[in-house]
Amino acid sequence: MNYNVAGSHTFTVPAGVTSITVETWGGGGRGGSRTTGTDGTGGGGGGAYSRQVFAVTPGQVLNVNVGAGSSSNTAAGGDSWVSPGTVTTAFVLAKGGNSAASNTTTGATGGSSASGIGTIKFSGGNGANGVSTTSSGGGGSSAGTAANGTNASGTTGGVAPANGGNGANGRTTAGSGTIGSAPGGGGSGAVRGTTGSPAGGNGGAGRVVISYDINIDAGPDQTQCQNARFVIKWSDTSGRVWYFLVCSIRYSLYI
Numbered sequence: 192m193n194y195n196v197a198g199s200h201t202f203t204v205p206a207g208v209t210s211i212t213v214e215t216w217g218g219g220g221r222g223g224s225r226t227t228g229t230d231g232t233g234g235g236g237g238g239a240y241s242r243q244v245f246a247v248t249p250g251q252v253l254n255v256n257v258g259a260g261s262s263s264n265t266a267a268g269g270d271s272w273v274s275p276g277t278v279t280t281a282f283v284l285a286k287g288g289n290s291a292a293s294n295t296t297t298g299a300t301g302g303s304s305a306s307g308i309g310t311i312k313f314s315g316g317n318g319a320n321g322v323s324t325t326s327s328g329g330g331g332s333s334a335g336t337a338a339n340g341t342n343a344s345g346t347t348g349g350v351a352p353a354n355g356g357n358g359a360n361g362r363t364t365a366g367s368g369t370i371g372s373a374p375g376g377g378g379s380g381a382v383r384g385t386t387g388s389p390a391g392g393n394g395g396a397g398r399v400v401i402s403y404d405i406n407i408d409a410g411p412d413q414t415q416c417q418n419a420r421f422v423i424k425w426s427d428t429s430g431r432v433w434y435f436l437v438c439s440i441r442y443s444l445y446i
Contacts, residue, residue, distance in 0.1 A: 192401045193398070193400050194255050196396070197257050197260070197269065197396045199255070200254075200256070201254060203250065203253075204250060204403075206250075206405075207249065208249055208403045208404070209246065210247065210403065211247055212243075212244050212401070212403065213245060213400070213401050214240070214399070215240065215241050215242070215284065215285035215307075215397070215398070215399050216239070216258075216271055216285055216333050216356070216374035216375040216397045216399075217238030217240075217268055217269065217285040217302040218238050218257075218268030218269040218271070218375055218394050218395065219235055219261065219377045219393075219396075220236040220238075220267055220268050220287065220289045220301075220331075221235045221260075221263060221368075221377075221378045222368035222377065222380040223264060223291035223293055223294070223297075223327070223328075224381050224388070224391045225294055225380075225383035228383065231322055231325065231361065231362065231382045232295060232327050233292075233297045233321050233327070234328035234329045234330040234359070234378065234379050235268075235288055235289070235291050235299050235318045235377035235392070236288030236289045236290075236298075236299040236301035236302065236315050236330070236331045237288045237302065237317075237330065237331040237333040237334065237349060237355070237356070237371070237377045238286070238301070238340075238375025238376075238397050239285045239286045239288075239301065239304050239306075239314050239334050240333065240334035240375075241283050241284060241304070241307040241308060241309030241312045242311040242312075243283035243310055244310070245273075245282050253275055254274050254277070255272075255273050256270070256273075256278065257269075257397050258285070258287045258375075258396070260371060260373075260393050260395045260397075261287065261393060262393045263290065264291065264292055265290070267286075267288060267289045267302070268288045268289075268375065269287050270397075271287075271397040271398065272285070273399060284307050285302065285375075285397065286304075286307050287302050288300075288302045288318075288333070288377050291391060296320050296328070297320055297321075298317055298318030298321075298331075298343065298380075299317070299377070300317050301317050301331045301340050301377070302315040313335065313337075313338060314340060315333050315334050315339075315340040316332045316333070316342045316343065316351075317331045318380075319343035319347075319361065322361070325363060326361055326382065327362045327368060327380030327381055327382050328343060328346070328361050329343035329344070329358050329360050330343055330348050330359045330371045330376055331343050331377040332349030332350060332355050332356060332358045332376055332377070333356045333374055333376055335351055335352030336353060337353060343361070343377070346379075348371070348377070349377070355376075356373050356374045356376035357371070357372040357376050358371055358372075358377040358379070359371045359376060361380055362381065363382075365383060365387075365389065366381065366382060367381050367389040367390045368391040368392030373396045373398060374395060375395055375397050375398070376394065377395075378394050379391070380392075
């Protein structure tokens, strides 16, 4: 199950499932806005990643929260988590990236793995500082499933490791920053000309992925289907392949 829309969701454990693997990416931080002065502002930080295997019971309902990309220069990207209750009892949580302050050239730091919850954790990449009066900092990438996020460098946004979200590239002309890519890429900073109040680019939304295997008791081995008429092969969205033997066909002919 992929949860890509920021906000609250629920997941009901299917029949036959006793263990789930949960992966979370925090939302990206916003790039700096500019209301005075002309220097380019810094980029936002990328969201962190956390993974955890958790024992569950069929029918159990879990609360899923997908962290929003930040749209405020005073708030980090939202945390993504899964819990049987509230965030205080979350068994896996990934921190959102920090946002760059307005009217400064300093880039923001990525979400910290140390502040997350999970057995496998990686930090988001840092946003770059504003470069000059005509160039803003790029956003840091989110973490991937096996590596920390990539820091932005100058106007170049961080390129994410596998399964992460890229940070947005900084501007080289006056205008608002660009939104980071999901999951959890940091937004880029703004550049102000002589007038106006350009906004920093928002962070990319986070993500939650829940995967599992279904345990099915097939009973004792059977020998009746040795001469199957044909085999149906089917692949599900998680990449698993299923084979079904069709032993007989029953039909009716009406004339």
